[in-house]
Every structure is written in structure tokens, then in C-alpha cells.
Amino acid sequence: MKPDRGRQAGEDFAWRSRQAVADTAQRVNFRSAMDFLQEKRRAQFTDEAELAQLRDLGAALRRYSLAHLPRLLEQLEARCRQNGIQVHWAETAAEANAIALDIAQRAGARRIVKGKSMVSEEVGFNHAMQAASISAVETDMGEFIVQLAGEAPSHIIMPAIHKTKRQIAALFAAKIPGAPYTEDVDALIQIGRQALRDEFERAELGLSGVNFAVAETGTLCLVENEGNGRMCTTLPRVHIAITGIEKVVERLEHVPPLLSLLTRSATGQSITTYVNLISGPRRAGERDGPEQVHLILVDNGRTQAYADAALRATLQCIRCGACMNHCPVYARIGGHAYGTTYPGPIGAIVSPHLLGLERTYPLAFASTLCGACSQVCPVRIPIPELLIQLRNAAQARASDGVAVLRGAGAARRPLVSAAWHAWSLLYGRGLLYGFGTWLMSRGRALAPVRQGAWTRCRTPLRPAPRRLRDLLRRGQQQRSH
Amino acid sequence: MALPDVQGWVRARHRDEDHTARVERLRSALLAARAEVHDSSQSAWPELLGALCVAKGLRTLLVGTAVEAQRQRRAGLPAGVRLLDCETPADAWRQRLFGEVDAALTRARSGIADTGTLVLWCGPGEPRTLSLVPPVHVVLLATEAIHADLPTALQSEAWPQGLATNVVLASGPSKTADIQQTLAYGAHGPRQLVVVLLHPDNGAS
Numbered sequence: 001m002k003p004d005r006g007r008q009a010g011e012d013f014a015w016r017s018r019q020a021v022a023d024t025a026q027r028v029n030f031r032s033a034m035d036f037l038q039e040k041r042r043a044q045f046t047d048e049a050e051l052a053q054l055r056d057l058g059a060a061l062r063r064y065s066l067a068h069l070p071r072l073l074e075q076l077e078a079r080c081r082q083n084g085i086q087v088h089w090a091e092t093a094a095e096a097n098a099i100a101l102d103i104a105q106r107a108g109a110r111r112i113v114k115g116k117s118m119v120s121e122e123v124g125f126n127h128a129m130q131a132a133s134i135s136a137v138e139t140d141m142g143e144f145i146v147q148l149a150g151e152a153p154s155h156i157i158m159p160a161i162h163k164t165k166r167q168i169a170a171l172f173a174a175k176i177p178g179a180p181y182t183e184d185v186d187a188l189i190q191i192g193r194q195a196l197r198d199e200f201e202r203a204e205l206g207l208s209g210v211n212f213a214v215a216e217t218g219t220l221c222l223v224e225n226e227g228n229g230r231m232c233t234t235l236p237r238v239h240i241a242i243t244g245i246e247k248v249v250e251r252l253e254h255v256p257p258l259l260s261l262l263t264r265s266a267t268g269q270s271i272t273t274y275v276n277l278i279s280g281p282r283r284a285g286e287r288d289g290p291e292q293v294h295l296i297l298v299d300n301g302r303t304q305a306y307a308d309a310a311l312r313a314t315l316q317c318i319r320c321g322a323c324m325n326h327c328p329v330y331a332r333i334g335g336h337a338y339g340t341t342y343p344g345p346i347g348a349i350v351s352p353h354l355l356g357l358e359r360t361y362p363l364a365f366a367s368t369l370c371g372a373c374s375q376v377c378p379v380r381i382p383i384p385e386l387l388i389q390l391r392n393a394a395q396a397r398a399s400d401g402v403a404v405l406r407g408a409g410a411a412r413r414p415l416v417s418a419a420w421h422a423w424s425l426l427y428g429r430g431l432l433y434g435f436g437t438w439l440m441s442r443g444r445a446l447a448p449v450r451q452g453a454w455t456r457c458r459t460p461l462r463p464a465p466r467r468l469r470d471l472l473r474r475g476q477q478q479r480s481h
Numbered sequence: 482m483a484l485p486d487v488q489g490w491v492r493a494r495h496r497d498e499d500h501t502a503r504v505e506r507l508r509s510a511l512l513a514a515r516a517e518v519h520d521s522s523q524s525a526w527p528e529l530l531g532a533l534c535v536a537k538g539l540r541t542l543l544v545g546t547a548v549e550a551q552r553q554r555r556a557g558l559p560a561g562v563r564l565l566d567c568e569t570p571a572d573a574w575r576q577r578l579f580g581e582v583d584a585a586l587t588r589a590r591s592g593i594a595d596t597g598t599l600v601l602w603c604g605p606g607e608p609r610t611l612s613l614v615p616p617v618h619v620v621l622l623a624t625e626a627i628h629a630d631l632p633t634a635l636q637s638e639a640w641p642q643g644l645a646t647n648v649v650l651a652s653g654p655s656k657t658a659d660i661q662q663t664l665a666y667g668a669h670g671p672r673q674l675v676v677v678l679l680h681p682d683n684g685a686s
Contacts, residue, residue, distance in 0.1 A: 061485050
């Protein structure tokens, strides 16, 4: 609620955005990556009617899951337990890490291999493990690159999208012992493969995310192309899957339509190379697979979105990244400028629940409300409407009756509020408004030439010499003559 | 809130196609994903496997008991090719798995024509790492077990009533586009996926 903190968040975001926009090389990377991903997606959805039907079904399935969330989570827990999967609940990021650390320490794990998991990024898993002297190595090629560089992912599907192969070549040569400098992508991938094979062989614990958790069968569905997800969930003695509570679906038959939407929207693939359906640790007679499987279900602010009828749509997200791939703002400022784990339009509507509006409200304003995101969203999340709702909440007082969100009112500025208040008084009273506009058109010469941020790249605003009502009146008189 | 109509969507996608058309759809999807596809039959595949081993220079082949049960497979293999069984516990053959194994041979439970997908039903006879760690993965798939799409496979094989602990839908060799959107194969899993379609013995191959 502290206004100074809110202002700080706004200034930080503006600063990062300006830096990003000034970085021409990075903008070229993002532009070409966005064009590539948009084209790949477009090629998958050539039949408009099929796409519309599938999106309707996807949205209905996600809404259905959320409408029955408490029941489905209980069913998931019960079925997972029957399958031998140990289920843990984490209300906060710190709780999630504490649970994972406890599992790791009980298993005597010193090395963790990680499949791609945005929730693990969200809770700061790697940092928490390092603090306990346990190494956590990212094994998705993109995540591996980003971790080597000491950076955060800039995209939820393609974490190293901001880097060129030249930058990666230099990074590998500098950071991987014995790696030669090469700009050949195949050779670079083989260097990464070799470097990580050793980790896979030795790690005692594997961590992964979950794309869909099936309540009916107690199955964790994990989507990937590289095979590192399989490695992390197969080779180590212990597998921990970490995910948000919203990822549950009721039935196995609900997975195919959502899977089709996910892979086609994300990378333009009809299916990913591997889809893992994990329903427990190794059973008697099986020769490999983990001895323990744990599922950590993370809330971390999701119930705040769940509690509001409109904001609940935020939790429909299946994390395909299509909204950021089509967002004109994301394409220009890139993922890091957002300063949150989830960037782009989805990040702007998810992050306030995870981190509070006081730290994240500028993201809700970082949109032209063009609607490209909601046009491509495979599960029809009305992102622009949610952005407007978050903008309102960021500027509302608790007494205004808007849903109470953490950090509500953080963007409220007394002067701005007073100006809007005055405008609404004026606009609601015809005579007063008429007098006001008359006064402004008379005094138009007094309009300042410098109008703050507006005139940085635009001509100054001046009231028109004649009021609209005068022009209309004259038009009517001319027609009637 | 009412249960969404998934079956309606499945029905709307239904296409009338015969067996041959379905096999061809699977083949073209697999080829598009850079898998190799070969034709053989339930009785003749060991000879084809032998020829593949020679052509690809594969010397050590890891085999699960699901295939091991088919004793005739040894007949077709040339002298230089060594077969490794994985009957010992995982940790004993894990070293070999990462080091000396050139390829693994497994069966697919079924196939999915739409996406060129192999359904790998891992279990005691078919350890999970076979289709994952060696650089070449050779899969036997009976053409009668090819479904039109994933919803059909899931339904007609009654997956919700009994999934294996680890089921993998594999649709090509391991790949990544994480470096400048450039596709590269053999990221962490097999670099080559070799699919051997087993046609019925009396039918055309």
C-alpha cells in the first residue's frame, strides 16, 4: 500500500523498458523470434472453424476444472497417493522450497537435475537449494544457457530467446571446460548434451514441472522436445514434480484437446517429441525409474485470483506463450524488462497475484489493449479486460468496492485522482461542461508547449478553436438551409 | 457447471479412412519429424534389423524382455552385433547404458497416425531408459495397432482404467530449437528414431 513503493515499481519498469528499447541487437533477436513463432503457429491453424471449436472446448475444459477445483485437487491427491506419489501442499514460495529441501535432504541428495519448470523459477527454487549447498542444474538447453549466463529466462517456452548463437558460442567457450568456440548450432547442442550427460548420470534427485495433472488417474503429464524431462523424471532415485494448483484436469480424455492447443499454440508443433504420462514411482519388477515420486502443489497467490469471478480466468492459462509471441509490447521490450518470472500479457495478469499489485501494477499499464493476446489465447482468457480490472484495482481505494487485491491502490496519485474527479463532475453536468469547453477554446493560446511525456515524441495538445457542439450546430443550420 | 463435450469434438474429427491410409498418415508424420520408417513383417523383421545394424555400424544393441520373448530375433543378426539384455537391476547396466550401448530395440504398444506418435508403454519388459539414453532407438510397431488419433487410442485401449507407471508418447528423435530457433536433433534423447512397421505376415509389406 505504500505509495513510494508503488512509484518505485513504476520507475523501475520504465527504466528497464527504456534500456531494452535502446538495445537494437536485442530488438532484432526478439522481432525475428516473434515472427518465427507467429508463422509456426499460423501454419498449424489453417482451418479457422476447427480452431474456433477447439478453443471453445479448451476454454470450457479449463473453466470446468476451475469451477470444480477443490474437488478435483482432493481427487488428484487421493489418486496420486494410491499410485504411490507423495503429495505436498505449499501455500507460499518459501513453503514449496522448504518441502523440496526436506525431500532432498532426506534422500541425501547433493545434485539435482532440473527439467523445465516455470513454477520452480517462480518460487526461486535454485537459489533455495544453493543456500543449502545442493547444486541444481538446469537441463533444458535454453534454461541451461540462461543459467550459465547467470540470467533469468526471457520467455516461458524459449528461455534463451534473447540470445544469438554468437553469444551462446562465446558463453559455452568461456564457461564449459574444454568446449571449443563454435557457431555451429548442432555442435553447440552436442556440447550441451555432453556437459549434461554427466549430471544426469550422477544426480540423486530430478525436478520437473507438470503441464496437466489428471485427477481421475493420478497422472502427471509433462510435455517436452529434448528428452531432458524424461531424464530428470527417470534416472534419479527421487523425482519431485512441482506445479501450480490450477493445472489439474478431471479426466485423461480432457488432455488431448488441451495438449493439441498447447503444442500448436506454443511452438507450432502438432505434438511435442515427448509427452510423458507419469503415474507413480517404479513398481516391483521394473528395472528403472525413480523410487520416490513427490508432487508439490503450489498456491503462491493463486487463490486470490480464484476468489474473484472475473480474475479467475487468469488460472485458465496453459502456459503456451502465444500471448507474448503476439504482443507488440513484449516484442519491443523483451522478457527481462517486465522484471517478473512470467513476462508478457500473461505475466501482467498473473504476477499481481504472486507478488502483489504494489510491485507489479506497471505491467497492467504496459499494454495498448490491442487485444492480440486474447485473439490467440487457446483457452480464451480475456486478457485486456483483466488488465483493465487490474488497472482499476491499482488505482482504487479499498472503499471503492473493487475486489480487494494485495497491493490495491498502489498506483493511486492524489493529483490524478482529483483531476479525474473534477472531470467526472464537469462531464456529468451539461451546462457546466459547455461553459468549461467554451472557456478552453477561448483560452487555447494559453495551452503549454511542453506537456511532459506527451510531447517527448508528439505535438502538443491544444483545445480546438470551436467546440464540437458549435460545429454540430452550424452543420445542422447549413443542412436546413 | 456441465462437463464439456469432448466426445463431440472427437466425433467431429472422425475421418473415414482405411487401414492403408492410416498407416501412410503415420508414416508421413514420422518422416516429417525426421524419423526413419521401414517396412517389414512380424516374422521377417530380424533380417531387416540385422541389415540396419550393418548399415548404421551398430555393434551393441540393448533389448528389453518384451522383445526378448521373440527368440527368432537372434537369427537375423550378423555376427558382429552384440545383444545386451537388461535383466539385471538398473544400476548394473546403467554404466553400459551411458557408455557402450549403440542402440536400443523396443516395441511400441501402438501408434497414432495424426501426429506420427509411438506409444511406449514402459514396464518390467521394457525399461524407460531404453528408448531414452542410447543414441539410436529402433522401435517395432505392428500396423494393426495404429489409431487415427490420440483420443481414439486412449479410448479404445482404455487408458484411464490402467496406465503403466510411465507412458511416453514419442513423435520423432529428440530435438531442440533453443539456440536462435534453429532446429537441432539429438538434444538429450536419441539422435535417430528408426521405426520398423510390422505388417501382417500374409499381407503386403
